Amino acid sequence: MGQEKLMSRKKPSFPVSRKLETFLDQYNRKTEIPILYEDLLRFAGSIVVYDDDGNDTLWVRVYYTDAERNEIDLNLKKVYSILHSDGTDRIFQYLNVDAVDYCTFGNSKPFRIRIRNILNDNFIYFYVKRADASRIYGLELEHMLSPYNLNYLVYKDTLIEEHISGIPGDIFINKMLPNCTDTQKSQLAKEFVKFNERCMIQLLGDMRSYNYVIIPIHDFDHVVFRIRAIDFDQQCYEGKLKVYRPQFFKENQKMVALVQSKLLSDSVEQYKVEERSIIAKRIISANKRIKRLINAAKADKISSPENVERLKMEIFAFTKDIEFKKCRNMGQILNLTLDFVRRNYENVSMRQIIEKKIQVK
Known part of the structure; x- marks a missing residue:
């Protein structure tokens, strides 16, 4: 059966209700972060990202004006520290924001952030998305009912998700x-x-x-x-x-x-x-x-x-x-x-x- 017949053409985004927000707060999923999804939309331009075989990945690499870039880089390092460390700035000197990619395919239109440790060139991704209630329910159910734990944060209309390797x-x-x-x-x-x-x-x-x-x-x-x-x-x-x-x-x-x-x-x-x-x-x-x-x-x-x-x-x-x-x-x-x-x-x-x-x- 083709996907057009099996699924609706587009799923709307649902706001986070007060009860869901209370749940997120209770289990430390709701955390104040210094940058929102809307802030990343202020890019000045973009270039297409291709894979190793020269195929369009449906991601574009975005860039910002010099005035915007410094602030965005600093705030993305803060988000990384909140998501993966203790939230302090002591690791900032070892971090570099290698890339900010934007995907126009699909419902969530996420940003993919690549953070690199300049001491050893290890890197990690995380995603910045619009907070969608049904997606949050999915993340939380996967965390509780699957063999895998998930790390994510919600603040206002923004969802931060860790990268899942594979x-x-x-x-x-x-x-x-x-x-x-x-x-x-x-x-x-x-x-x-x-x-x-x-x-x-x-x-x-x-x-x-x-x-x-x-x-x-x-x-x-x-x-x-x-x-x-x-x-x-x-x-x-x-x-x-x-x-x-x-x-x-x-x-x-x-x-x-x-x-x-x-x-x-x-x-x-x-x-x-x-x-x-x-x-x-x-x-x-x-x-x-x-x-x-x-x-x-x-x-x-x-x-x-x-x-x-x-x-x-x-x-x-x-x-x-x-x-x-x-x-x-x-x-x-x-x-x-x-x-x-x-x-x-x-x-x-x-x-x-x-x-x-x-x-x-």
Whole structure:
């Protein structure tokens, strides 16, 4: 199915509500920073950024007047210190702002900042974006429910995100996947099944191959791969359940084919159960924090009534849980989805306990 039919053409940006802002403040995500997204829009000009093969990356490198540049560089170093260090200026003398890039592609139109340590030439990226409520919900859910922690800050209408390292999925699939061993392909298939399940449970949409990265990890004498989302713009917005399942995007067809060729149906089901179980455990362990985030989402508007109506009915058809029909917004759908996963895990665990007691008797 083509992406034009699967997804809406453009998702609007949603403001940060007072309840969400309170949550961010409570968990140290809300921090005053010296530069806002709008300040970076005052660039004087730009040049196209090409990759090593001469292809347009859809990023442009922007530059500022001399009067603007000194202040912007200083403030970006301050943001780096707040995000990655103790917030003081003692490291500024070792930092250089190598580049400020701007992406006109997609909804968020982010700025990508490259900071280099002049003592050893190590560099790191971070992103400056417009604060979008649905994106923030996605970041926070990924932080709590996935295997990965996320570092981000929100101040007024500006969102600062750390860079997530890895090989972009589309590049990996086209250039590196053909050279993987059979064992590596089987392991990648397993990871894609788990990633697919995790996105669906979190209601994280639009995981086309360029919206996630593949991370090779050396483990003893072999390499294993992990798949990690890098774009959270489509959290709890679309009305079609397929949007939250990466397997249905044409950009992921080679990964789906990998699953079909390398895994038996029983193995696929096993990996789905494993992922649901570990997410259920995270829901239970982060209970208070998740409840506070969900309470903010239930009082928020992060989608259209039409999308809410369609998604709740599609999830009802998928789960047969009548409670989904009663949902009035995306926050309520998300709450029920996570609760459905938790309840199923607890019910299975309880049955196992009862069966063991019966066997003992």
